[in-house]
Amino acid sequence: GAGVSQSPSNKVTEKGKDVELRCDPISGHTALYWYRQRLGQGLEFLIYFQGNSAPDKSGLPSDRFSAERTGESVSTLTIQRTQQEDSAVYLCASSLQPGNQPQHFGDGTRLSIL
């Protein structure tokens, strides 16, 4: 498709399990972002990738969170030893270039930790 694709769309898992979320950005977009959105809240920046540069991980809330991106393609966000407060929608966005450009969002992965 032409837009940002995220999978799975919904994920329910038990506390303590690891989860992996996937993002396919728009082809040709060099910048990729991950955000967390708790229910009724705004978007919380997690991590940013730009081409082959080192990612900015300054928004990751703990060392249980990590993310990878291969070149300018797919990215995965991994949460280890999940906790109930990790329950949220995880949104991925991409933009053609970094900086002052609108971001194109996927529809997110709704993560529920039991």
Added chain:
Amino acid sequence: GESVGLHLPTLSVQEGDNSIINCAYSNSASDYFIWYKQESGKGPQFIIDIRSNMDKRQGQRVTVLLNKTVKHLSLQIAATQPGDSAVYFCAENMDGGFKTIFGAGTRLFVKA
């Protein structure tokens, strides 16, 4: 599906009226501003943007106003339609950087 914006400020308008959604941004060094629309169960969708060297920009049925003196941004929607019902977020970028800071959001409810 999951509902966005259960506890957000809400603006309720009659179909056909104009809507004004306001946003106070945080950083005087921000130089790029964006409005996004988020429907329930969907990701945010770009509506309109404005750079700090402008104070007004118009799109189709939407206008963004920027007042740098008081760090205020507004989104005006003309002839509001039921399909405009959503949560609206303002966002700011600083110094041409990548990091976008999102506001808390306002829920727009359009009464038919």
